[in-house]
Amino acid sequence: MTKILTVKQIKALDEYTIQHEPIASIELMERACRAFTTWFTERFHALNKVGIVCGTGNNGGDGLGIARQLKAWGYPVKVWVVRGNMKESDDFKENFKRLAGYVVDLVNISSEADKGLFVECDVLIDAIFGSGLSRKPEGIYAQVIQCFNQATATKIAVDIPSGLMADQKSEEPIARVTYTLTFQLPKLAFLLPQSQQYIGEWTVLDIGLSKKFIKEVDTTNYLLTQKDIKRLIKPRSKFDHKGTFGHALLISGSFGKMGAAILSAKAALRSGVGLLTTHVPQCGYSIMQSSVPEAMAQVDDDDNRFTAYSNLESYNALGIGPGIGTHETSVKAFISVLKSFAKPVVIDADGLNILSAHSNKYEVVPPGSILTPHVKEFKRLVGEWSDDFERLEKQKELALQLRSVVLVKGAHSTVATPEGKLYFNGTGNPGMATGGTGDVLTGILTALLAQGYTAEDAARIGVYVHGFAGDLAASDKGMISLIASDLIEYLPAAFKLLSR
Numbered sequence: 001m002t003k004i005l006t007v008k009q010i011k012a013l014d015e016y017t018i019q020h021e022p023i024a025s026i027e028l029m030e031r032a033c034r035a036f037t038t039w040f041t042e043r044f045h046a047l048n049k050v051g052i053v054c055g056t057g058n059n060g061g062d063g064l065g066i067a068r069q070l071k072a073w074g075y076p077v078k079v080w081v082v083r084g085n086m087k088e089s090d091d092f093k094e095n096f097k098r099l100a101g102y103v104v105d106l107v108n109i110s111s112e113a114d115k116g117l118f119v120e121c122d123v124l125i126d127a128i129f130g131s132g133l134s135r136k137p138e139g140i141y142a143q144v145i146q147c148f149n150q151a152t153a154t155k156i157a158v159d160i161p162s163g164l165m166a167d168q169k170s171e172e173p174i175a176r177v178t179y180t181l182t183f184q185l186p187k188l189a190f191l192l193p194q195s196q197q198y199i200g201e202w203t204v205l206d207i208g209l210s211k212k213f214i215k216e217v218d219t220t221n222y223l224l225t226q227k228d229i230k231r232l233i234k235p236r237s238k239f240d241h242k243g244t245f246g247h248a249l250l251i252s253g254s255f256g257k258m259g260a261a262i263l264s265a266k267a268a269l270r271s272g273v274g275l276l277t278t279h280v281p282q283c284g285y286s287i288m289q290s291s292v293p294e295a296m297a298q299v300d301d302d303d304n305r306f307t308a309y310s311n312l313e314s315y316n317a318l319g320i321g322p323g324i325g326t327h328e329t330s331v332k333a334f335i336s337v338l339k340s341f342a343k344p345v346v347i348d349a350d351g352l353n354i355l356s357a358h359s360n361k362y363e364v365v366p367p368g369s370i371l372t373p374h375v376k377e378f379k380r381l382v383g384e385w386s387d388d389f390e391r392l393e394k395q396k397e398l399a400l401q402l403r404s405v406v407l408v409k410g411a412h413s414t415v416a417t418p419e420g421k422l423y424f425n426g427t428g429n430p431g432m433a434t435g436g437t438g439d440v441l442t443g444i445l446t447a448l449l450a451q452g453y454t455a456e457d458a459a460r461i462g463v464y465v466h467g468f469a470g471d472l473a474a475s476d477k478g479m480i481s482l483i484a485s486d487l488i489e490y491l492p493a494a495f496k497l498l499s500r
């Protein structure tokens with residue numbers, strides 16, 4: 001897993017590398033600059049006029065080193081150094097000296113920033129503040145960031161856009177860039193929707209910081225990688241039979257919303273469940289039987305919706321919610337089925353809406369379950385938040401209270417566990433912002449729980465494979481035309497690529 005470290009830990013990682021590799025701090029900075037300029041020179045030809053806006057800390061030191069290296073590559077380079085109340089770091093001073101041997105136009109900005117400051121640049125590099133930012137930029141720093149944002153050049157941030165805090169709430173002004181080239185590990189802020197407008201597309205540059213430190217350091221935040229998922233998916237053995245892979249029950253669909261039931265059922269079958277039973281209202285019986293012949297159908301007493309259920313003993317997991325509506329008879333049956341089912345449950349869509357309105361939601365969810373709200377559903381469950389970092393706290397809090405996994409969906413869907421861990425997903429694309437893709441996820445997760453995966457593992461595998469199928473589908477069909485059924489069509493390829 002890719003660990004996401006706090007600013008304090010990143011600083012300790014730098015220091016540990018300097019001490020134990022060992023490498024002089026200035027040489028480590030040189031390596032960071034080299035990683036940046038390697039990326040840069042592969043993408044921008046040397047006719048581009050490059051502007052580099054530096055602070056006087058180590059991020060500014062990087063900026064000066066990058067200026068020197070790009071100059072050596074033959075780029076026309078101009079440097080601005082913002083001189084407010086920030087101290088000069090030692091490595092900034094050293095790189096300032098080293099730059100003196102090169103003919104680089106260098107301008108200090110200390111009192112006032114002219115609006116048209118950066119008009120002549122084709123590419124602008126932001127090296128004002130890095131991860132050392134500790135408060136909102138003010139005075140000359142704020143003015144320069146505003147000018148930077150007004151410039152029309154292609155903009156690239158060194159490590160992190162200036163003004164953005166890596167692991168806590170930020171306030172404007174914040175540099176808005178097209179690319180963020182960050183060192184060694186992604187920052188927590190990159191994974192939150194509120195930062196998207198600043199960071200653009202982000203790339204991690206390996207600058208050889210200590211692998212040992214990263215391996216040993218404690219963290220609760222992770223970005224899921226393909227390697228993790230491959231390790232989690234259990235291989236099948238020769239004598240396995242359908243009983244080995246569990247029996248799942250899906251309670252989904254109602255009159256006019258049988259599509260949700262079909263999508264979740266097909267997704268469950270494509271995710272390896274041994275047996276699947278779908279509970280459907282009478283109006284959905286023939287629809288289900290003819291569209292999903294592999295699934296058994298249990299029929300409700302009601303024509304149009306979920307109102308009652310029968311013996312639950314044979315099921316290993318239950319998925320409930322997609323398309324069930326919130327009619328009072330369904331609400332009653334929903335609460336009752338949760339109270340009678342002691343095994344893990346996936347609760348989605350209308351199931352979550354019912355839960356939000358229920359006075360005692362903490363008592364009805366069986367421990368070890370998975371809740372899959374999108375942002376709006378999560379707000380209904382826990383109330384508003386003012387900042388995405390606060391949302392993460394609320395997510396962990398709910399997971400703890402329910403002793404279950406809370407999976408908030410969106411770009412970088414986040415899995416929170418009762419132990420306070422957060423896993424961020426990196427697969428998926430905006431083509432998946434279309435009706436029914438959530439129902440597919442419910443089917444996948446229910447199938448994984450039925451196969452005996454813990455809620456934590458099922459959520460990690462499920463969210464990754466769901467996005468991965470979406471990426472495979474989008475690469476063939478494009479994002480605009482992508483529909484939820486395409487995810488099901490590409491699930492086999494996704495699972496095949498992820499299995500050992």
Ligand SMILES: NC(=O)C1=CN([C@@H]2O[C@H](COP(=O)(O)OP(=O)(O)OC[C@H]3O[C@@H](n4cnc5c(N)ncnc54)[C@H](O)[C@@H]3O)[C@@H](O)[C@H]2O)[C@@H](O)CC1
Pocket residue numbers: 014015025028029032055056057058059060062084085086087089128129130131132133134135136137138141158159160183
């Ligand atoms: N050896 C290392 O530690 C390495 C550091 N690197 C670079 O160093 C950066 C971190 O360096 P620093 O810790 O010097 O951080 P910054 O370059 O972000 O500068 C922090 C300085 O700014 C001051 N400051 C914070 N907020 C301010 C505000 N709002 N207004 C005015 N001053 C403010 C702080 O007191 C501190 O003196 C990284 O982002 C990365 O770019 C890279 O060169 C890789 C190696």
Ligand SMILES: Nc1ncnc2c1ncn2[C@@H]1O[C@H](COP(=O)(O)OP(=O)(O)O)[C@@H](O)[C@H]1O
Pocket residue numbers: 349374409410411412413427428429430431432433434435436437438439440441466467
């Ligand atoms: N921009 C995006 N990037 C990645 N995944 C996305 C994006 N937009 C939506 N998705 C995924 O698509 C699914 C949408 O689910 P949901 O909102 O419940 O839709 P529905 O209720 O219509 O099925 C989620 O798994 C979400 O993570």
Ligand SMILES: [K+]
Pocket residue numbers: 059126127128129130157158159160161162
């Ligand atoms: K920066």
